[in-house]
Amino acid sequence: MAEELRRTGLHDLHVAKGARMVPFAGWEMPVQYPMGVMGEHLHTRSHAGLFDVSHMGQVLVFPKDGKLETAALALESLIPANVLGLTEGRQRYGLFTNDRGGILDDLMFANRGDHYFLVVNAACAEQDIAHLHTLADVDIRPVTDRGLVALQGLEAAAVLTRLVPGVAEMRFMDSRSFDWNGSELWISRSGYTGEDGFEISVPNDRLIAFAEDLLTHPEVAPIGLGARDSLRLEAGMPLYGHDMDQMVTPAEAALGWSIQKIRRTGGARAGGFPGAERILTELADGPAVTRRGLRPEGRAPIREAVTIFAGESGGEPIAQVTSGGFGPSVGGPVAMAMIDPSIPDGTTLYAELRGKRLPVTVTTLPFITPSYKR
Amino acid sequence: MKYTDDHEWLRAEGDEIIVGITKHASEQLGDVVFIELPEEGREVEAGEEIVVIESVKAASDITAPVAGVITSVNRDLADNPGNVNEDPMVAWFFRIKPTEDGVLDGFMDEAAYNDLVG
Numbered sequence: 001m002a003e004e005l006r007r008t009g010l011h012d013l014h015v016a017k018g019a020r021m022v023p024f025a026g027w028e029m030p031v032q033y034p035m036g037v038m039g040e041h042l043h044t045r046s047h048a049g050l051f052d053v054s055h056m057g058q059v060l061v062f063p064k065d066g067k068l069e070t071a072a073l074a075l076e077s078l079i080p081a082n083v084l085g086l087t088e089g090r091q092r093y094g095l096f097t098n099d100r101g102g103i104l105d106d107l108m109f110a111n112r113g114d115h116y117f118l119v120v121n122a123a124c125a126e127q128d129i130a131h132l133h134t135l136a137d138v139d140i141r142p143v144t145d146r147g148l149v150a151l152q153g154l155e156a157a158a159v160l161t162r163l164v165p166g167v168a169e170m171r172f173m174d175s176r177s178f179d180w181n182g183s184e185l186w187i188s189r190s191g192y193t194g195e196d197g198f199e200i201s202v203p204n205d206r207l208i209a210f211a212e213d214l215l216t217h218p219e220v221a222p223i224g225l226g227a228r229d230s231l232r233l234e235a236g237m238p239l240y241g242h243d244m245d246q247m248v249t250p251a252e253a254a255l256g257w258s259i260q261k262i263r264r265t266g267g268a269r270a271g272g273f274p275g276a277e278r279i280l281t282e283l284a285d286g287p288a289v290t291r292r293g294l295r296p297e298g299r300a301p302i303r304e305a306v307t308i309f310a311g312e313s314g315g316e317p318i319a320q321v322t323s324g325g326f327g328p329s330v331g332g333p334v335a336m337a338m339i340d341p342s343i344p345d346g347t348t349l350y351a352e353l354r355g356k357r358l359p360v361t362v363t364t365l366p367f368i369t370p371s372y373k374r
Numbered sequence: 375m376k377y378t379d380d381h382e383w384l385r386a387e388g389d390e391i392i393v394g395i396t397k398h399a400s401e402q403l404g405d406v407v408f409i410e411l412p413e414e415g416r417e418v419e420a421g422e423e424i425v426v427i428e429s430v431k432a433a434s435d436i437t438a439p440v441a442g443v444i445t446s447v448n449r450d451l452a453d454n455p456g457n458v459n460e461d462p463m464v465a466w467f468f469r470i471k472p473t474e475d476g477v478l479d480g481f482m483d484e485a486a487y488n489d490l491v492g
Contacts, residue, residue, distance in 0.1 A: 036459075037430040038405035226404070226431055299408040299455070301428050326407040326430045333408075354410075354426065 008054035009147040009207035017215075017222050025122035027055040030224040037226035041328040044193060044231060045368075048156045049223035050214050054147035057125030058201060059118040059132065062139040071116055074135040075109065080250065080273040082260035086111045091175040091188045093258050095250055096131060101275030101282070102246040103253060104131065106238075108199075110175035110188060117175065117186065119148070119199070121240045146186075147207040152197030152231070154371065155219040160187075160198055163213055167198065172372040180210065192228070194235025194370040233334060234327040236293060236365030242304060243291055243322040243336055250279055251287040252338060254365070259283065289338040291322065293363040294349070300358060301326045301333040302351045308337055309350045312357050321351065327367055334367045335360070376478050377487035378439050383463065386478055390445055390469045395427075395436065398491045400462040403429040406455045411447040412468060418444060425467050427458070439481070442472040 005028040014021060019030030030052065032040065043049060063070035072084040081094035088111050096104035105124035110117040120128045125142075132140045151160055161168045164178045167187060175188040186201035202210045214220050229239070238244050244253040261267050265280045273279075296302045301324060308319040324335025339349075345364055350357035376384040381399035385392045400406070408428035418424055418438040425436035447468045451457060457465040482490065 031431075032404065036405050038407075041430075230430060299428075300410065301408060301430075301433070303433070326428070328405075328430070 006055070008052055009204045010052045010054060010149070010211055013208050013211055014052065014222070019222070019224060022225070024225060025055060027122060029055060030222070032224040032226045033222050035221060037224070037230065038328045040221065040223045040227035041230050043221045044153045044223055044227060045195060045329050046154055047219045047221070048151055048153040048159050048197075048217075049193070049227065050211060050220050051150040051152065051223050051228055052147070052211075053150050053199065054207070055122040056148055057118075057120040057122065057128060058143035058146060058148060059120065059129060060141040060143060061116040061118060061132065062114070062141065064137050064139060066114070068111070068114060070137050074138045075116060076263070076269065077135065077272055078131060078274065079107075079109070080259045080263050080276065080279060081109075082262045082269075083109065083116070084269070085260070085262065088113050089174055089176050091173045091190060095255060095258060096128060097250070097273055097275045097279060098246055099274050100246075101249045101278035103240070103244045103248055103250065103255075104128070104246060106240055106244065106255070108188070108190065112175065112177075112186075117201075123241060143201070145204050146201045147204055148199060148201050149207075149211060149214075150191050150193075150197060150199045151214060151220070152191045152193040152195045152223075154195065156195070156197040157373070159214065159217045159219050160200075162217065163210075170198075170373075172196075172374045180206075183210075185210075189373065192235070192237055193231035194237070194366060194368055195231070196371050196373050229323075230325055230328060233323055233325060233336070234329055234367045235370060236336070236367060238291060238336070239323055248338075249275070249282055249287065251282040252290055254291040256283050286341060288340065289319065290341045291336055291365070292339040292341075293365040293367060294321070294324070294335040294337055294351070294360040295363050295367070296333040296335065296351060296358060296360045298358060299332060300353060302335045302353060302358070302360060306335075307352045308339070308360070309352060309357060312350055318349070330367050336365070375484060376481035377484065377490075378481055379490065380437060380439075381491075382436060382439055384439055384478060384481060387469075390471050391440065391442075391478065392466045392469050393436070393439060394464075394466040395458065395462055396487070396491075397462050400459050403427060403431075403434060403458075405430045406458040409451050409455045409458070409467070411449070411452060412444050414444055414446055416444045418442065418470070427455075436467060438470060440470065440472045440477040441474070442470040445469045445471050
């Protein structure tokens with residue numbers, strides 16, 4: 001049955017800018033503007049792209065006793081990351097895991113002094129909030145009166161500084177509040193494109209005005225979901241529901257780096273999160289397969305669900321592409337798949353496309369060099 | 375010039391038909407990044423999928439509008455797939471020699487096609 005699609009606070013602006021709107025995770029979202037996916041992708045890398053990410057879930061987590069440590073430890077019971085060690089004004093990437101060690105969702109969490117600010121995936125938001133409500137010592141407050149935009153790219157900092165002086169001083173993964181014409185913006189220096197950039201939480205009633213203000217600057221173009229996907233793919237970033245899901249563990253998703261030493265075996269707060277036993281064992285011993293890059297030879301994109309073989313003919317499949325497509329900045333196709341980690345980089349494997357096996361080279365991620373301001 | 379409801383344009387030249395896709399189709403596809411063309415000399419049935427067009431978004435097919443033999447393909451397109459977006463009415467894909475005569479009569483003219491894509 002068709003579900004009523006939700007609209008973000010920027011819906012009318014997207015339409016006015018000529019966006020092609022599509023259903024996405026229960027929302028009506030812009031997939032591309034007249035510039036086209038390729039143009040939008042390249043514009044973001046060389047100038048600045050404005051993305052509507054208001055469909056993502058924003059959640060505040062307050063400690064009931066007023067002590068931030070209480071909220072940190074509560075979150076650590078669901079997220080295998082060092083939440084307690086995250087200092088005020090900083091943000092970190094983390095995962096919700098399940099009892100089997102699979103990933104329920106990936107998220108960003110920021111220490112905002114007396115509470116944590118979480119950003120979760122649109123499709124998982126409802127589930128994540130229910131999951132957070134199982135925690136006893138915290139108040140969970142979904143943010144319903146704010147939208148979220150991302151400004152990404154080489155010139156993002158230069159542009160945003162004109163509206164919000166002070167953002168240029170932020171380092172990668174800083175998270176702070178700023179005033180913009182009397183409205184409070186929650187800004188983090190982060191994103192999901194491999195570029196320097198910002199994610200900006202804006203009160204709903206100022207969302208269009210803020211986006212329009214950004215778009216008056218010639219460096220800024222509106223960017224749709226199409227380019228958002230190709231940008232993150234080139235940056236080697238996994239996407240929930242594609243490169244990871246409830247059956248994929250952190251080590252398999254190559255996200256072991258999001259589990260800091262203190263939460264691992266031998267650490268001061270080791271374990272204590274769902275699936276800890278399997279997750280920690282796998283991090284120590286290495287997973288059977290892990291997310292790797294594939295560079296197809298030739299120009300044909302190798303997309304999600306394409307089967308990978310070791311040889312040019314015969315044999316059993318050894319992997320499936322989890323996401324793939326054309327990388328406009330790379331100038332060719334790029335893909336990711338779950339591959340045996342003992343297979344060295346540079347190995348040629350074969351992707352079966354329309355009955356033909358095409359050579360693909362196993363490669364390290366990402367496909368582009370990120371430009372974060374560390 | 376004739377049109378199919380799969381958004382192909384068909385242009386008769388001698389006893390062959392030249393086949394491309396319309397501006398409408400190229401806009402719907404988005405940026406084309408890869409094209410797989412049929413082999414010359416191949417005998418095809420009407421409706422057979424014989425060209426694969428990959429855009430940044432997805433793969434789609436072009437079918438043979440009529441039964442016949444592929445007499446030539448536009449190899450330049452394999453190297454420059456973006457030409458489909460830049461000039462779809464010029465960027466032809468293949469030429470086909472139909473098995474039967476008069477097969478073009480059954481297709482839409484420009485006015486009918488414009489009504490279709492509105």
